[in-house]
Amino acid sequence: MDEKLLQDAAPAILEASSEAIITIDYDGNIKGCNNQFLFLLGLKEEHELKCNINDLFQEFDFTTFEADAIDTFIPTKLTKLNGTSSLVLMKVIPIGLHTNSFKTILIQDPETIRRIIDHLDYIDSYDVGSGLLNRHKGTLEFDKLQTSNLSGGCFFIKTGLSQSIENEEQKYGEILKQVSTHFKPIAAQALVYRYSTDELVFTFTSDDLPSQEVFKSIIGGISNDPYLTPDIDISIAYKQWSGAKEGVDSIISSLHRHLRKLDDPKLVNDFGKKTEPGKRHSYLQSLEKALEDGELDFFIQPQISSENRHVAGGELLIRWIPPKGEMIQPSQFVDYLEHGEFGKTFLNWSINRSAEILVRLKEELGDFVPISLNVASSYFSEELLVQPLVKCMSNYDIPFENLEIEITERVLAENPKEVMRTLSHLREKGFPAAIDDFGTGYSSLSYLRKFPLDRLKIDRVFVTNLAENEEDRLIAVAIASLAHVLGLEIVAEGVETNTQGSFLKNIGCEYFQGYLTGKPMSVDDFISFYRQNEKNLDEHSWSDEYIEDTKVNSKHRKVTWKKSFSTDVVSIDNEHRDLIDLLNKAAQTYQEDPESLDLCETFDLIGAETLKHFDHEENVMRNMGYPRYEMHKDKHKWLIADLSKRKAEILKNPDSTNFDEVLQYLKYWLLRHLISEDTHILRYLNKSNFERRIP
Known part of the structure; x- marks a missing residue:
C-alpha cells in the first residue's frame, strides 16, 4: 500500500473507523489492549497479551519517544505474532502526570484503511449513481484522446423525464448507465462518462469511422430498449473529425446546440443542422x-x-x-x-x-x-x-x-x-x-481545494439509503471528513428520517435540509415556521425525537460493548461498560423473576451510578477543554430528569409500567450517547495540542 496515499486518506479513515488501543509503560511493555487490537493480531478476545511493543513495531523505537513527538497519525508497519506484517496508521499519546510514565497507542484497522482508500479513489474518478467516469476524470481522458491525431467522433446524449419523481438523481444515473450499453458496437478506443445529472458523453478514436448502419443500430437499440420507457425523453447529437484537434469545451458546446430527438429522421443523416426552436x-x-x-x-x-x-x-x-x-x-x-x-x-x-x-x-x-x-x-x-x-x-x-x-x-x-x-x-x-449537490460525480474531491468555498452540500443520493447501504455511509463519511479538512461546513440534502439525521450529525454535518426538518414553503409559511420552531427549541432536541422514534424489535436483546464505543479515555470507557452491564443484569433479573426486582430501588441504583459517571465524565471533558462539553452536560441533565420522571410514574401506576421496555429504552439511549462521544471526542483528541489550545 502506498504510504503517500495512506497519509492523504487519513482524515477520512479517522472518521470512519475505530482504533485498536494499546497502553504501554516506559519500557514498552504492553500493560493492556482492547479486543480490536487482539483482532488485528489474529488473537481471540480476552487473550492476555504479554510482549513488548517493539516486537510488534520493529521499525519504531518507543523507548526513545518524547512527549508530543507524534501528534498526528503516521503510517508504520505492524508485525503480527505469526511474522506477517501490514501497514497501519499509528498515533502515540502520552498520559499521566509524567509524560514518560505511560503511553496510549492508537492504531487504525488496515482493512478499513483499504476500503476507504478504494472509495476515495473511486469517488475521485467515478460517478456513484451510474458507475461511469465522472465529468472531471472524463474530461481529462477526453483530452488524452484528442492528442492521438486519429479520426474520431463524439456522441452527446441528453435525457429527461416527463414528470418529476422521487430520487431523480438516482433515476437519471440508471438511465444514463443503460443508454451507455448501446454504444458497445463502437469498439476502437472509446470513452464514456457522465457529463451532468442528465447528460452523457461517448467519444472514440479510430482510423476507420463507424458506418451509418452502426449509428442506426445504436439509435434503434436505444429506441427499442424496454427499460427506456416512453416517459424518458432522449436527445442525441454527434460530431466527427479527421485528425484535427479541438478543445473539449468547444466540442460539447457545439453538440449541446444540435441535439435531436431519437425519432428525428435527420438524426443519422444530418447531425450538423440546428433543430427548430419553435417549442x-x-x-x-x-x-x-x-x-x-x-x-x-x-x-x-x-x-x-x-x-x-x-x-x-x-x-x-x-x-x-x-x-x-x-x-x-x-x-x-x-x-x-x-x-x-x-x-x-x-x-x-x-x-x-x-x-x-x-x-x-x-x-x-x-x-x-x-x-x-x-x-x-x-x-x-x-x-x-x-x-x-x-x-x-x-x-x-x-x-x-x-x-x-x-x-x-x-x-x-x-x-x-x-x-x-x-x-x-x-x-x-x-x-x-457553496457547492451544491456534491458527490454526483462531475468534479473530484481534490478539485475543490482550488476554489474559495464556504459550504458543501452532500447530494441526497448519498443520504436516501444511509440506513440500509453501508457503501453510502462510507462515502458520506469520506466526503464529510475531507470537507472538514478543506475548512468547509456541510449541509446534508434530502434528510427525511431520524435515522439519517442521527448518522449525519455524528459524522459532523452541521446543517440538515430535507422533509425531516421542513419542505419548501412560501415566504409567509417560512416566517410562521421560523417562529414556531424557535418557540419550541427548549422543548425538543434531536435526541428526544430519535428516542421517541426508535422501535425496539427484540425486548430481551442484550446490548454488548462494541469496539466503536471506545472514547480513548480509559476510565470513561470502563464506566460505560459498567452501566451497560448494570442495565443488562437488571433486564435479565426482571425477565427471569419480575417479583424479585424492586423497581424503585433499581431506578435509584441506575440513577445513582449514572449521575456518578456523568459527574466524572463532565470533569474529564472540562479539563481537556472539550468544545462540546456544555451540550453533553445538557444531555446528561435531560436523562437524569427523565429517570426521575419515569420513577414517579412507576410509583403512581406500578402495574402499568413495562419495566423491560424502560430498560431497553435506557440501553439504546446510552448507546447513542456513546456513539456520539466516540465520534467527537476522538476527533478532538486527534487534533494537535496547539489546535486543542491545551497549555
Missing part, C-alpha cells in the same frame, strides 16, 4: 409572461442546525404557480431559465427578489435570516453576477454575508478560470459561496 420559443414566451404576472416566485426550504435545531437559513427554490391549475414542477421548466435574454432577465429578477425576501424576513423576525441563491453557469461572472449583486444588496442596505451563492459542480468544471475569478470577487465582497 422552446413558445415555452420561453410562457415563462416571460409568468414572470411578469407574478406566477414565478421563490419558496424557501429551511436549513436547520443539527446541533440545536435552530433555523440557520434557507435555500431559495423557484416555483411556477399558475392562477388556475396545479403547480408546474421545476424539472419541466428550470432548463429554460438559462437561455438568452430571458436568462439574464430572470437572474436580475432573482437577485432583486432575494433582497426583497431578506428585508421581509428582517421586518418580521427582527433580524436577517441567511438565504442561498443558486446561480446558473451561463451567468456566473463578474459582470452578470457580482456587480448586480453588490448594487442590489447595497441599495437595500443588506449585509452581504446574508446571501449565499450556490453553484453546482458543473459550473466549476465548465470554466474553472472564470469561476475562480468570480468566486474570489464574491469572497472579497463578503458573499459566502
Whole structure:
C-alpha cells in the first residue's frame, strides 16, 4: 500500500473507523489492549497479551519517544505474532502526570484503511449513481484522446423525464448507465462518462469511422430498449473529425446546440443542422409572461442546525404557480431559465427578489435570516453576477454575508478560470459561496481545494439509503471528513428520517435540509415556521425525537460493548461498560423473576451510578477543554430528569409500567450517547495540542 496515499486518506479513515488501543509503560511493555487490537493480531478476545511493543513495531523505537513527538497519525508497519506484517496508521499519546510514565497507542484497522482508500479513489474518478467516469476524470481522458491525431467522433446524449419523481438523481444515473450499453458496437478506443445529472458523453478514436448502419443500430437499440420507457425523453447529437484537434469545451458546446430527438429522421443523416426552436420559443414566451404576472416566485426550504435545531437559513427554490391549475414542477421548466435574454432577465429578477425576501424576513423576525441563491453557469461572472449583486444588496442596505451563492459542480468544471475569478470577487465582497449537490460525480474531491468555498452540500443520493447501504455511509463519511479538512461546513440534502439525521450529525454535518426538518414553503409559511420552531427549541432536541422514534424489535436483546464505543479515555470507557452491564443484569433479573426486582430501588441504583459517571465524565471533558462539553452536560441533565420522571410514574401506576421496555429504552439511549462521544471526542483528541489550545 502506498504510504503517500495512506497519509492523504487519513482524515477520512479517522472518521470512519475505530482504533485498536494499546497502553504501554516506559519500557514498552504492553500493560493492556482492547479486543480490536487482539483482532488485528489474529488473537481471540480476552487473550492476555504479554510482549513488548517493539516486537510488534520493529521499525519504531518507543523507548526513545518524547512527549508530543507524534501528534498526528503516521503510517508504520505492524508485525503480527505469526511474522506477517501490514501497514497501519499509528498515533502515540502520552498520559499521566509524567509524560514518560505511560503511553496510549492508537492504531487504525488496515482493512478499513483499504476500503476507504478504494472509495476515495473511486469517488475521485467515478460517478456513484451510474458507475461511469465522472465529468472531471472524463474530461481529462477526453483530452488524452484528442492528442492521438486519429479520426474520431463524439456522441452527446441528453435525457429527461416527463414528470418529476422521487430520487431523480438516482433515476437519471440508471438511465444514463443503460443508454451507455448501446454504444458497445463502437469498439476502437472509446470513452464514456457522465457529463451532468442528465447528460452523457461517448467519444472514440479510430482510423476507420463507424458506418451509418452502426449509428442506426445504436439509435434503434436505444429506441427499442424496454427499460427506456416512453416517459424518458432522449436527445442525441454527434460530431466527427479527421485528425484535427479541438478543445473539449468547444466540442460539447457545439453538440449541446444540435441535439435531436431519437425519432428525428435527420438524426443519422444530418447531425450538423440546428433543430427548430419553435417549442422552446413558445415555452420561453410562457415563462416571460409568468414572470411578469407574478406566477414565478421563490419558496424557501429551511436549513436547520443539527446541533440545536435552530433555523440557520434557507435555500431559495423557484416555483411556477399558475392562477388556475396545479403547480408546474421545476424539472419541466428550470432548463429554460438559462437561455438568452430571458436568462439574464430572470437572474436580475432573482437577485432583486432575494433582497426583497431578506428585508421581509428582517421586518418580521427582527433580524436577517441567511438565504442561498443558486446561480446558473451561463451567468456566473463578474459582470452578470457580482456587480448586480453588490448594487442590489447595497441599495437595500443588506449585509452581504446574508446571501449565499450556490453553484453546482458543473459550473466549476465548465470554466474553472472564470469561476475562480468570480468566486474570489464574491469572497472579497463578503458573499459566502457553496457547492451544491456534491458527490454526483462531475468534479473530484481534490478539485475543490482550488476554489474559495464556504459550504458543501452532500447530494441526497448519498443520504436516501444511509440506513440500509453501508457503501453510502462510507462515502458520506469520506466526503464529510475531507470537507472538514478543506475548512468547509456541510449541509446534508434530502434528510427525511431520524435515522439519517442521527448518522449525519455524528459524522459532523452541521446543517440538515430535507422533509425531516421542513419542505419548501412560501415566504409567509417560512416566517410562521421560523417562529414556531424557535418557540419550541427548549422543548425538543434531536435526541428526544430519535428516542421517541426508535422501535425496539427484540425486548430481551442484550446490548454488548462494541469496539466503536471506545472514547480513548480509559476510565470513561470502563464506566460505560459498567452501566451497560448494570442495565443488562437488571433486564435479565426482571425477565427471569419480575417479583424479585424492586423497581424503585433499581431506578435509584441506575440513577445513582449514572449521575456518578456523568459527574466524572463532565470533569474529564472540562479539563481537556472539550468544545462540546456544555451540550453533553445538557444531555446528561435531560436523562437524569427523565429517570426521575419515569420513577414517579412507576410509583403512581406500578402495574402499568413495562419495566423491560424502560430498560431497553435506557440501553439504546446510552448507546447513542456513546456513539456520539466516540465520534467527537476522538476527533478532538486527534487534533494537535496547539489546535486543542491545551497549555
